[in-house]
Amino acid sequence: MFDDKTWNVPLSVPKSCAVIGGGPAGLMAAETLAEAGCLVTVYDRMPSFGRKLLMAGVGGLNLTHSEGLEAFLSRYRGMPLGSMVEAFPPEALRAWCEDLGQETFVGSSGRVFPKSLKASPLLRAWLRRLAELGVQPRLRHRWTGWRGDALVFDAPDGSFETVHDAAILAMGGASWAKLGSDGAWSGIVEQAGVATAPFKPANCSFEVDWR
Incomplete structure (x- = not known):
């Protein structure tokens, strides 16, 4: 089980890796x-x-918040995210954007936005960087599971198998099937014997004291 304490454990880098999910x-x-x-x-x-990400850009693309790290971390109480945020804090996210040529600014609410107030320039710059790093894109490829050590995909030219040293599943939840998040992967991993937790809303959580 992944927890907050295991985030900084060094891992060996595989020779090849499949990342499933292009968010x-x-x-x-x-x-x-x-x-x-x-x-x-x-x-x-x-x-x-x-x-x-592009849909989020319709609202200006709120990237993060400018408040101090201690206050920022308090927003995630009860979640094993502390060391992850500390490893990549809001300042690092802004620096990453700047390195992609996308300047940011702090709004009146303290929220941080790209100066363009759009996601598309940031995404284009990001994809250019990935291409320069040699990352290979495979679009219209739906992952359908495993066959032995191979990953199986449905692609425009039919079903095929491919083997990598490692795979990362980054397919998100089930919030917006039209944009790719349909949660279908949960059934695949459950069939493989991997326990999953039920999907829950995450973007608008709040606490109410009913007493």
Whole structure:
């Protein structure tokens, strides 16, 4: 079981890795692995990457918040995310955007946005970086499970199998099937004997004291 204490445990870098899911989590995993020298292929069932990221950009793309780290971490109480946020805090996210040529600014609420107030320039710059790192895109590839050590995909030219040294599943939840998040992967891993937790809303959580 992954927990907050295991985040900084060093791992060996595989020679090749499949990242299944081309949203922000999958693309960041691909970038990190490629920078470490891994040959990375990103598979996604949709015709383009980052579709939910682009939808978030309709509202200006709130990237993070400018408040101090201690206050920022308090927003995640009860979740095993402390060391992850500390390893990549809001300042690091802003620096990453700047390195992609996308300047950010702090709004009146303290929230951080790209100066363009759009996701598309950031995504284009990110995909260029991944291409320069040698990351291979495989679009319209739906992962359907395993056959032995091979990953199985349905692709435009039919079903095929491929073997990598490691695979990262970054397919998100079940919030927006139209944009790629249909949660179908949970049934695949459950059939393989991997326990999963039920999907729950995450974007608008709040606490109410009913006493």
